[in-house]
Amino acid sequence: MTIRGVETPDKPLTWRGDNGIVYHDMRGFSHLTLDLVQFIHRAHIRLTGHTAVPVLLLADDLLTLDFEVQVFASHPDVLDSISALAIVGNSFMLRHLVSMFISYHQPGYPVQRFDSRGEAEAWLADEQKKTGEHH
Secondary structure: OOOOOOOOOOOOEEEEOOOOOEEEEOOOOOEEOHHHHHHHHHHHHHHHOOOOEEEEEEOOOOOEEOHHHHHHOOOHHHHOOEEEEEEEOOOHHHHHHHHHHHHHHOOOOOEEEEOOHHHHHHHHHHHHHHHOOOO
16 A cells, blocks of 8 residues: 555556447555546546446555545546446545435435445446446
């Protein structure tokens, strides 16, 4: 685990799976800044354009985030590009951050936190079925 940028990877990895899910691998990052979120959003848009798709955030090490990150999650460009957001990680701090995010910034797309990637992928597949997305 890292503390505010010490020993973090150079940049998070983003890819689109065969299942249609966009993955953002934030493991190794303990602090989520607006710059970092805008970076992964640009990577997301390069992969999908402005089509709303399910997103899985691997965030095992996340401890803190800037308030602006929560506000950005409701920006129209973000709302147009995410159909559902699954966050994977089980630390107390991540549970708290996700709970606060859902309570105060309900972004207009479903958001859930999961202990495992498999659980998150299953939930996102169910969300895709509900909205009629086919990949």
